Amino acid sequence: MYPEAYIEYLAHFHGLRDYFECHEILEEHWKEDPRESRKLHWVGLIQIAVGLYHHRRGNLTGAKRMITNAKRIVLNEREELKNLAINVDELSENLASELQRINEALPYNSFEIPLTNNALITTCQNRCLELGCVYGSKSDLANIELIDRHTRRDRSDIIQERKQQQQLKQQKRNG
Template sequence: MYPDAYIRYLIHFHTDRDYFECHEILEEHWKKDGYKKVWVVLIQIAVALYHHRRGNGQGALRMMRKALSLLQKEQKAVRELGLDEQRLAKQLEHYIERIAQNEAYKSIELPVCDETLRKMCQAICDERGLSWGKASDMSDVFLIHKHKLRDRSDVIAAREEKKKSKELPNH
């Protein structure tokens, strides 16, 4: 019914608040799914919250505005993902105001309106011992600064391999 990547996004978004992982999961899916703009809306929301939580208000504001703008064009697709697009738009507008007024980061919940989707996510949370709707752990430095602190050795190795494959053989 819903892509596995989307379910994983929702679980991270609403439990451990790992917005960096949300971005990674959906970006990979977006590339495999024909670059559909609906995924960009959700990626941008996660990135905006990641920036805001790190204290980057300008980046958060810019990204949240982009998410809202794209949401207005992708309303039907957002609804098809089991989200209430009208409530989500109001939520983003309110969050944009919060950022513009230099208010502190606050965890939000996406307005899931498909009860089957909600129950599926809750069952996964129960199975894994996760709490849906738990506020972000502001003491988790790795979570807050993940893009700087994560192990990137696999990414660097993949880039090196790609670079080598493009090099011309010596004759």
């Protein structure tokens, strides 16, 4: 009923609090659609994860930008998010609270994406167990590997893909 990438996102969001991985999972899913028909609600969920990643790292400027954008998308994509069993009003409140924490330079504090479907929650809880975590866990603020994920990952495949795309563009320009 729900895309597997969405369930993975929710398990990483609520269990591992691995917001970087949340971003990676949903961005890949989002990009599966042709550019002209990509769904904006996925971008909103990605930006929530990215905003929390920034806040946890102390990047308040990046956190504010992402959470502000996410909040706008959540309000505009209300029906699509409801179809994903998200309580949009409660999520909007969580995002408003997060923005207030950022504006007041308060430390990061994890929050939940409020779900309305018990079967989805159970599925996510089971996936968390498979991942070795508990659904609803708080962030491990001492886990530098998690907090600085973007600086510690192997990006060789991304760099290779960018080089290939640049070569293709150059070939097109040269005829």
